[in-house]
Amino acid sequence: MTDTPTGAPASAPLPAAASEATQPGERSCPVCGAANPAEASFCEACGNDLNAPGATLPPSGLPQASLFPQAVAPAGMPSGGPSPAAAGGPVAQAGAAGQAGQAAPVSHDGAGAAADGLVAVATPQTAPAGEESPLDVGWTGPVPSAAVGGADAGDxxxxxxxxxxHIVDGYCDHCGTPPPDPRFHVxxxxxxxxxxxxxIGKRxxxxxxxxxxxxxxxxxxxxxLVVCDGVSMATDSHIASLAAAQAARGVLDQPFPKGAGTPDAWAAAAGRALTLAVHEANAAVSVTVDDxxxxxxSCTFAAAVVEDGIIxxxxxxxxxxxxxxxxxxEPAAQLGRDDSFAQEEMTNGVxxxxxxxxxxAHSITRWLGKDSPDDLTPHLTTLTPTSGWLMVCSDGxxxxxxxxxxxxxxxxxxxxRVGEEPVVLAQSLVDFANEQGGRDNITVALARLAGQGSNDTHGAAETAAPEEGAPING
Amino acid sequence: MADFTAEVFQNEFLPDGGTDLHAIVRVTSTGASAAGSGTAPIAPGSAAEVILIDTSGSMGRRGVQAAGEAAKAALAEITDGTLFSIVSGNGTAQIIYPYSHQGALVPMSSHTRGEATRAIEGLRAQGGTAMGTWLTLARQIFATVPHVTKRHAILLTDGVNEGETPQSLAAAVQSCIGVFQCDCRGVGDQWRVEEVRGIASALLGTVDLIPAPEEMAAEFEAMMRASMARGVANAELRVWVPQGAELLFVKQVSPTLEDLSSRRTEVNPLTGAYPTGAWSDESRDYHVAVRLPARTLGQEQLAARVQITLGGEPVTQALVKARWSNDEALTTRIDPAVAAYTGQAELAQMIQDGLAAKASGQDEVATAKLGRAVQLASATGNEEMTTRLRKVVEIDDADTGTVRLKKGVTKIDEMSLDTASTKTSRVRR
Known part of the structure; x- marks a missing residue:
């Protein structure tokens, strides 16, 4: 996020860009559906070999036949399983492309998918059957082996x-690929x-x-919902951001004290809890590193808590x-504001x-970490919403x-397009960012609110409800 | 038991679209000499030595006498308990010790050492040179002790192999590959470096020049001592590359240059094995070059897994990695070890090509090749090689490689340059 972008950030080309599934010149992974640059040899999300038969020649110019002497696997075969047809070579996972749910192979110049790479819609739900659980439809990366049924289970x-x-010494003993970092896609x-x-994005x-x-x-x-974005200019910020996010969740996981039971008392308690969460997160970042x-x-911090319908x-x-x-x-709104040079410029009329x-634009003015500024009070907003979507996201x-x-x-x-299941919708938004280039890591967390929260659903929240229906504005 | 360790010198970063990766893998063994020799007598029959002495007519009385002294010096170094045999070779080959009723090999003891010494004193120079027959006899001798894993021979010659066809010699060498290791020494200036190097190289041994007969004894002593120190027999170098990758070459680059690529035997479709012979406490460097299908920027891959195996069991390994990056500061760096050995390999090639061209009268080619050799030796600070080159060419400008062929160069100087060409200087990290 806060790295200096190599090029000018694309302004949001809406809605045209949003309606395009896969950019021309990109290729979708036939296994997991993630969009990849046209020159990609292996899927960036799942590591699948995009140059398997039916795809293009590798950019190295090596003879395809000698490199990939394998048979095309039958469509529908789980990509994780060994192919009976390919005893001596890697499974041609391209065969699974045919069953890509919403995938619409796009023909380029009449040459078809075989000549121009497999182009398919990058939305999820295209994973081969048998690889995903119903709860995991947002999956675009490798499935943890525990979730894979059949012969692969347990291996x-x-x-x-x-x-x-098999992974030996950290690398596959067949293709040399290291196992994907689970952080790449969560x-x-x-x-x-x-x-x-x-x-992880694409870059x-x-x-x-x-x-x-x-x-x-x-x-x-x-x-x-907590999202933290590690500062790429700093060392080991991936450790920092995870420590921060988990520490903050630990604080915010506790129901807020009700105090006098008034909306103001609740809002004050919620505000204190968020401030405490920032400080705990900051402490967690600081202990990840020696002096x-x-x-x-260092990392950013953005969190939202919903309690009985109130945000x-x-x-x-x-x-x-x-x-x-x-x-x-009702207007859509950013809750709070950025601590960034861009925000300061906007405040000054730019x-x-x-x-x-x-x-x-990507330089931030406040952050969590050992060298953080003294004032870490978060920009607080309290809101009693109608129905809608709450989103916490990174600049990716x-x-x-x-x-x-x-x-x-x-x-x-x-x-x-994809429905309202939060994780599916979040994935679709991540796909969007990747389609735009995926220059940064992308995080999207969503909560669907029906308005007046548990009041409407009569949800007997475990915690005592605050004053119902009273709007609180922070 | 010997301990092996392996370390890698490489730049793992490849540029966008980059496919070729080079790495130097340094394998070091410790405790290997304790496994085979040293103070305590070794278990009888765990090692076998055959000394092959040229007794052709060209050796002359003085030559044979010096060879005999050398053989005796070697005998002194052979540890008690080691099976040994002495072969005299000319147009044919005969076992001169042990005596025929004792079999092809006897264990070394003070008694057998004395008998062998007396047998050597009876050697006479006569006949031609057919080294293939010597090697064949050595193979037959070793074949009588199939349980002995450590088998080593020393071959001494002074002349050209004119008693048989080159094909016949090549076939004999071929039949000995994997049966025993053979260090070869040429005495005087009448032998052909290329010919003897072929034997030594195929049989995982060294080749060197002994300028004068009286230097033989010291050389034999050193050679035998080195052999006795090798306590680990038949270590194998194994190189795995991933599916889709191409192993461009595997070379030993230190202490001597040997292209091992053609000695590959397949362990499985992704893994090749290369014989490395016996090991003492030493360190050897291997240059592995792999061509990979390029991956996208940021991707990482294991490019090669280099192992040393004993009896098929890996005892150490090194991982050669590839990582694609668009950071030129990372991708343009050439690992110093890779660069140095690449230069030394070219230097050796230039010297051998240059001397061959000179021998066939192609003076222009010889001047160009040796000039390039001078340039390389100078650029890499290889003063030993520069000194040797200086005996063959007049150096006008080492930086540009401008040289003139020297007149009246002694054959010994050329041969010494030739045999030294494949000895590399160890590259420090």
């Missing part, structure tokens, strides 16, 4: 890239109404975003919390597009769609 050394070798379906996806070699979710049923009763590291790890949000840095009401009449594409998403209204449109468009 956690099986290579997820080629499906033929999905969390915390509850039926809360879910999120944290993804970074490490996922420095971290997400920590917790939610209870019924919908609207209680949820914690006197020149570039100590409290807070942030430090440039990870964001958005509220997207269903009703057009347009959002100009500010967010400036050279220091909003880089491509910053305005709240644009982002609401994007979310609606995606929801119309």
């Amino acid at each position: 956690d050394t099986l290579c997820q890239a080629c499906g033929l070798g 999905t969390d379906a915390a509850a039926t109404w809360v879910g999120g996806v944290c993804d 970074h070699t490490r996922n420095e975003d971290a997400m920590a979710l917790r939610a209870a049923e019924p919908a609207g009763s209680r949820a914690v 006197d590291v020149p570039n100590p790890p 409290v949000a807070g942030n430090v840095g440039d990870s964001r919390v958005y509220w997207f009401p269903d009703a057009d009449a 347009s959002r597009v100009a500010a967010e594409s400036g050279p220091h 998403l909003w880089n491509y769609c910053s305005e709240a209204e644009d982002l609401r449109n994007l979310l609606r468009e995606r929801a119309a």
Whole structure:
């Protein structure tokens, strides 16, 4: 996030970009559906060999036949399993492309998919049958072996890239690929109404975003959504962000004290809890590192808590919390504001597009870490919402769609396509960011609120409800 | 028991689209000499030595006498209990010790050492040179002790192999590969480096020049001492590369240059095994080059797994990795060890090509090749090789490789340059 972008950040090209599934020149992984650059040899999400028969020649110019002397696997074969038809070579996972659910192979210049790479819609649900659980439809990465049924179950050394070798000394003994870092792609379906996806994106070699979710049923009763984005200029920020997110969740997981039982008392308690969460997160970041590291790890902080239908949000840095009401009449809004040069410029009258594409657009002015500024009070917002979507995200998403209204449109468009299951919708938004280039790590956490929270659903929240229906504005 | 360790010198970063990865793997053994020799007599019959002495007419009385002294010096170094045999070779080969009723090999003891010494004193120079027959006899001798894993021979010659066809010699060498190791020494200036190098190289041994007969004894002593120190027999180098990758070559680059690529035997489709012979406490460097299908930026891959195996069991391994990056500061760096050995390999090639061209009268080619050799030796600070080159060429400008062929160069100087060409200087990290 806070690295200096190599090029000017794309302004959000909505809605045209959002309606395009896969950019021309990109190729979808036939196994997991993730979009990859046209020159990719292996899927960046799952490590699948994109140059298996039916795909293009590898850029190295090596003779295809000698490199990949394998048979095409039958469509529908689980990619993780050994192929009976390919005793001596890697399984041609391209064979699974034929069953890609919504995939529409696009023909380029009449040459077809075989000549131009397999181009398919990058939305999830395209994983081969048998590889995903119903709860894991947002999956675009490798499935943990525990989730894989059949012969592969229990064999956690099986290579997820080629499906033929086993991981020995940290690498596949057949294709040499290391197992993917589980951080590369994390999905969390915390509850039926809360879910999120944290993804490495397409350019970074490490996922420095971290997400920590917790939610209870019924919908609207209680949820914690925390997103932290490690500062790429600093050392080991991927460790810092995860420590921060988990520490913050630990604090926010406790029901807020009700105090006198008034809305104001609740809001004050919620605010204190968020501030405490920031400080605990900051402490957690600081202990990840020894003293006197020149570039100590650091990260942003954005969190939202839903308690009995009421939202409290807070942030430090440039990870964001958005509220997207269903009703057009109500405006979409960013809750809180960025601690960034771009925000400062906007405060000084520079347009959002100009500010967010400036050279220091990604420089943040406050962060968590050993060298953090003294004032870490989060920008707090309390809100009693109507029905709509609560989103906590990193700049990996909003880089491509910053305005709240644009982002609401994007979310609606995606929801119309993939439905309203939070983790599926979050994945779809991650896909969007990857389709735009995926220059940064991407995290999207969503909570679906029906309005007045548990009041509407009569959810007997475990905790005592605050004063019902009283709007609280922070 | 010997301990093996392996370390890798490489730049794992490849540029976008980069496919070729080079690595130097340094294998070091410790405790290997304790496994076979040293103070305590070794278990009888765990090692076998055959000394092959040229007794062709060209050796002359003085030559044979010096060879005999050398053989005696070698005998003194052979540890008690080691099975040994002495062969005299000319147009044919005969076992001169042990005596025929004792079999092909006897264990070394003070008694057998004395008998062998007396047998050597009876050697006479006569006949031609057919080294293939010597090697064949050595193979037959070793075949009588199939349980002995450590088998080593020393071959001494002074002349060209004119008693048989080159094909016949090649066939004999071929039949000995994997049966025993053979260190070869040429005495004087009448033998052909290329010919003897072929034998030594195929049989995992060394080749060197002994300028004068009286230097033989010291050389034999050293050679035999080195052999006795090798307590580990038949270590194998194994190289795995991933599916889709191509192993461009495997070379030993230190202490001597040997291209091992053609000695590959397949362990499985992804893994090849290369014989490395016996090991003492020493360190050897291998240069492995792998061509990989390029992956996308940021991706990582295991490019090669290099192992030493004893009896098929890996005892150490090194992992050669590849990682694609668009950071030029990372991808443009050439590992110093890779660079140095690449230069030394080219240097050896230039010297051998240059001397061959000179021998066939192609003076222009010889001047160009040796000039390049001078340039390489100078650039890498290889003063020993520069000194040797200086005996063959006049160096006008080492930086540009401008040289003139020297007149009246002694054959010994050329041969010494030739035999030294494959000895590399160890590269430090």
